[in-house]
Amino acid sequence: MQQQMGDDQKKSRLTEQIDENLKRVYDEILKEQVPDRFKDLLAQLKEKERRH
């Protein structure tokens, strides 16, 4: 299962760059405003339960 050292280094560098970009893709969406409908939904669910 042991891989060549050079191959490993190459891979880890590429992996690093891919992950860096993945985080950017993900963070871009994280920064977006979450629609109010979800907070409204949670409030509705809570209210419904309170009435029961």
Add this chain to the structure above:
Amino acid sequence: MGASELADRPATGASPVPDPRDEITDFLSPMRAFAISLTRNMSSADDLVQDTIVKAWSNIDKFQPGTNMQAWLFTILRNTFYSDRRKHRREVPDPDGIHAAALFEMPAHHGRLAFNDFKLAFDQLSVEHREVLILVGASGFSTEQTAEMIGVAVGTVKSRTSRARKRLAELMGLEGEEDIMGPGERTTPAVTKPGQFVV
């Protein structure tokens, strides 16, 4: 079943136990980001988040306090996604992204790819590959946590992640030793409008 479990719980009059459901609101952004990564469509993603919230709310008795709430919510979200997908069969199964790749010709800038090109390549990946990359690569879950969430062996997560990265590199025309992005692009990230990520 849920009701009897609730009844068996010790009385909590003395010290009020916080409702774990109050925490759901903290994970709306990550849930949405994960949903968008899976569906690649804003309105489907928002419907998926909505369904996930309702399921999490009504199944909170299955959540173990003290465990990772985000992992629990993500598990519900991806299970809902795959079960909807099986029901509707909207997306053609394409585990290697061959179909998607045929639809879009990647520009062959060796070593210098803009962030938008990365996103286009990411969108061409199969949903299984996108999922594992978002969980392990972007959300920072361990391979063990991811394995539990997806319901596969740790080894499967590792090999799938490695194949997904390789596929992504292939889609961008990279061999493995080259920079995906030049230093210039890295310091000035491509500005994108919300929704541009969705193809």
